[in-house]
Structures are given as structure tokens and as C-alpha cells.
Amino acid sequence: MxxxxxxxxxxxxxxxxxxxxxxxxxxxxxxxxxxxxxxxxxxxxxxxxxxxxxxxxxxxxxxxxxxxxxxxxxxLYQGKTVVRLAPGVPLPTAVRANGRTEPNGWTVVTVPIESVDHAHAEFLRPGTGVEVLDLPPELRDRIAGTVAELAGRHGNPGQHGDD
Structure with missing residues (x-):
């Protein structure tokens, strides 16, 4: 079995x-x-x-x-996106060979993604140390929506949108 x-x-x-x-x-x-x-x-x-x-x-x-x-x-990988990673944010293993470091120390890489759901969770982990530059647009929209919701929730202590 x-x-x-x-x-x-x-x-x-x-x-x-x-x-x-x-x-x-x-x-x-x-x-x-x-x-x-x-x-x-x-x-x-x-x-x-x-x-x-x-x-x-x-x-x-x-x-x-x-x-x-x-x-x-x-x-496994259903697509790819281009992201910028802040100095000190480690490159994912799958993209070590394709990174391009900018003069400000940020690194631009093409990253394979399994799905928008998976990438959404993965790209929230480094916080402000990652920026999605490329498609899919729903990924940028989901991250922006999550960040806006978090800012609203944490910007007004004691005020929760789900109360």
C-alpha cells in the first residue's frame, strides 16, 4: 500500500x-x-x-x-518571474547562475515559480528585501494586497478589520 x-x-x-x-x-x-x-x-x-x-x-x-x-x-515550475533581492537576502538555489548585481547592491534574478500561491508565500518571507518586477501581474497584486492589509492591521493597534 x-x-x-x-x-x-x-x-x-x-x-x-x-x-x-x-x-x-x-x-x-x-x-x-x-x-x-x-x-x-x-x-x-x-x-x-x-x-x-x-x-x-x-x-x-x-x-x-x-x-x-x-x-x-x-x-513543478509553472512559470517564472523576475525579482530584485536586497543585499544579504540569499539567492534561491535554482537561480544562482543568473543573478545580476546592481550598483546599489540589489540583485536582479529570474526565479522559477511553482504557482502564484507558493510564490506569494515565499516572497513575503524576506519582507522588504524582495521586489517582484515581472509577471505574473496577479503575484504583484497579491503581495501588494497582503502588505496593504498588514499595514492597515498593524497601523492602528486595537483596530482589526475582521472584528
């Missing part, structure tokens, strides 16, 4: 193990038929089978994992 992130969550799977991979502190099993990748900590119940299988002779675990990671990021 395997728990996946989408419905139905708990599903039966037959796994013909091709190998184990450790990535960012998590173990994954690469298994056929397919092959497909499964998080080991999401395997809820495992029943050993007496059935035999043969891993394809031409299967290269390292090459599969490299291609899987590339494809995963292609599926």
Missing part, C-alpha cells in the same frame, strides 16, 4: 525494485514496471512476493534519476 499526494491517496502498487536513491535526506525506490519513483516513507505496507522479475539490462539508475529530476522540475 502506497500513500500518494493526490486522490485516491492510498493505492495498491506492485513494485519491481530497480534501486534506491537518497535525495535531500529522503530515500526513494525506483521500481518497474515503468520505471517510476516512490518515496520510501510513503510505503504504508509492503508484502514480499515470490514472483521474479528481471531488471532491464540497459537500465542506468543514475541516468534515470538525473532525467527524473529534470522532468520533475519542468513539471
Amino acid at each position: 502506497y500513500r500518494r499526494w493526490r486522490e485516491p491517496a492510498d493505492v495498491e502498487r506492485r513494485l519491481e525494485s530497480y534501486g534506491l536513491v537518497l535525495k535531500a535526506g529522503r530515500w526513494y525506490v525506483v521500481a518497474g514496471p515503468g520505471p517510476r519513483t516512490f518515496r520510501v516513507d510513503q510505503i504504508l505496507r509492503l508484502v514480499a512476493s515470490q514472483d521474479e522479475f528481471t531488471r532491464p539490462d540497459d537500465f542506468d539508475l543514475a541516468a534515470y534519476r538525473t532525467a527524473y529530476q529534470r522532468d520533475f522540475h519542468d513539471r
Whole structure:
């Protein structure tokens, strides 16, 4: 039994193990038929089978994992935006090679984003140390709306818009 992130969550799977991979502190099993990748900590119940299988002779675990990671990021990132980061705000790992530092010390980078919701939360973390310069416009609008709401809430102690 395997728990996946989408419905139905708990599903039966037959796994013909091709190998184990450790990535960012998590173990994954690469298994056929397919092959497909499964998080080991999401395997809820495992029943050993007496059935035999043969891993394809031409299967290269390292090459599969490299291609899987590339494809995963292609599926994960739904777009990109351009942001300015203040001095001292760390560059996200995915954008280290494309930053351009301005004379004032701010860095302009193109950042892949998973979704507007995810980017909204991520870009609020550095506070005034980030500015969204580019599309999508709904991202700039959401950040501006959140900041305006926070300013209104914190600008008048004891006055809450939701009372």
C-alpha cells in the first residue's frame, strides 16, 4: 500500500525494485514496471512476493534519476518571474547562475515559480528585501494586497478589520 499526494491517496502498487536513491535526506525506490519513483516513507505496507522479475539490462539508475529530476522540475515550475533581492537576502538555489548585481547592491534574478500561491508565500518571507518586477501581474497584486492589509492591521493597534 502506497500513500500518494493526490486522490485516491492510498493505492495498491506492485513494485519491481530497480534501486534506491537518497535525495535531500529522503530515500526513494525506483521500481518497474515503468520505471517510476516512490518515496520510501510513503510505503504504508509492503508484502514480499515470490514472483521474479528481471531488471532491464540497459537500465542506468543514475541516468534515470538525473532525467527524473529534470522532468520533475519542468513539471513543478509553472512559470517564472523576475525579482530584485536586497543585499544579504540569499539567492534561491535554482537561480544562482543568473543573478545580476546592481550598483546599489540589489540583485536582479529570474526565479522559477511553482504557482502564484507558493510564490506569494515565499516572497513575503524576506519582507522588504524582495521586489517582484515581472509577471505574473496577479503575484504583484497579491503581495501588494497582503502588505496593504498588514499595514492597515498593524497601523492602528486595537483596530482589526475582521472584528
